[in-house]
Amino acid sequence: DGGITQSPKYLFRKEGQNVTLSCEQNLNHDAMYWYRQDPGQGLRLIYYSQIVNDFQKGDIAEGYSVSREKKESFPLTVTSAQKNPTAFYLCASSIPGQGGGYTFGSGTRLTVV
Amino acid sequence: AQSVAQPEDQVNVAEGNPLTVKCTYSVSGNPYLFWYVQYPNRGLQFLLKYITGDNLVKGSYGFEAEFNKSQTSFHLKKPSALVSDSALYFCAVRYTDSWGKLQFGAGTQVVVTP
Numbered sequence: 001d002g003g004i005t006q007s008p009k010y011l012f013r014k015e016g017q018n019v020t021l022s023c024e025q026n027l028n029h030d031a032m033y034w035y036r037q038d039p040g041q042g043l044r045l046i047y048y049s050q051i052v053n054d055f056q057k058g059d060i061a062e063g064y065s066v067s068r069e070k071k072e073s074f075p076l077t078v079t080s081a082q083k084n085p086t087a088f089y090l091c092a093s094s095i096p097g098q099g100g101g102y103t104f105g106s107g108t109r110l111t112v113v
Numbered sequence: 114a115q116s117v118a119q120p121e122d123q124v125n126v127a128e129g130n131p132l133t134v135k136c137t138y139s140v141s142g143n144p145y146l147f148w149y150v151q152y153p154n155r156g157l158q159f160l161l162k163y164i165t166g167d168n169l170v171k172g173s174y175g176f177e178a179e180f181n182k183s184q185t186s187f188h189l190k191k192p193s194a195l196v197s198d199s200a201l202y203f204c205a206v207r208y209t210d211s212w213g214k215l216q217f218g219a220g221t222q223v224v225v226t227p
Binding site: 004006031033035040041042043045048058088090092094095096101102103104105106107109 | 147162205214219
């Protein structure tokens with residue numbers, strides 16, 4: 001079955017460390033997205049990518065980086081510059097330009113220890 | 114610019130009663146509107162969308178939503194709620210400058226009691 005896989009499900013980071021969250025999809029979707037979810041704030045867009053080797057900053061990109069070397073993969077790195085990284089991170093994909101919605105992964109919960 | 118608001122943090126309803134989750138939006142041009150549901154520690158699942166056409170949209174799990182252009186609302190409804198409908202519900206609107214980005218509301222927690 002097609003879908004989006006996020007790993008790991010839980011991740012613990014020490015202060016000052018960079019960590020990378022994985023997102024892989026086999027839906028043949030061109031567009032991929034990263035959102036951050038905090039209680040009471042809904043989902044906020046971090047980065048998005050329309051096609052391979054291209055990506056754009058979202059509303060809260062500071063302290064994060066991404067790459068899109070393959071259509072299937074859109075990893076997110078949470079850098080030490082992100083001052084409050086503890087959150088639930090969601091990856092999604094879609095067919096851009098159409099009226100369709102997103103397909104979401106199951107999320108990664110990142111905790112700073 | 115666009116925005117979406119969900120005015121209620123939580124909605125409580127008894128099983129078997131009608132369920133309504135409110136959403137209002139602000140967007141220039143014709144809106145693309147969506148509803149998603151999230152269960153604990155899971156990703157969001159698509160429920161339904163409005164692009165154009167009939168103002169009453171039917172979706173998954175018996176949910177429907179009514180688009181009201183004059184009130185800029187897109188309320189989610191279910192005639193008879195189930196305990197299993199207890200979850201976090203998100204309304205979303207497509208960015209006006211975009212080919213597909215969505216902006217999400219803050220979410221509404223639905224609690225259905227037996």
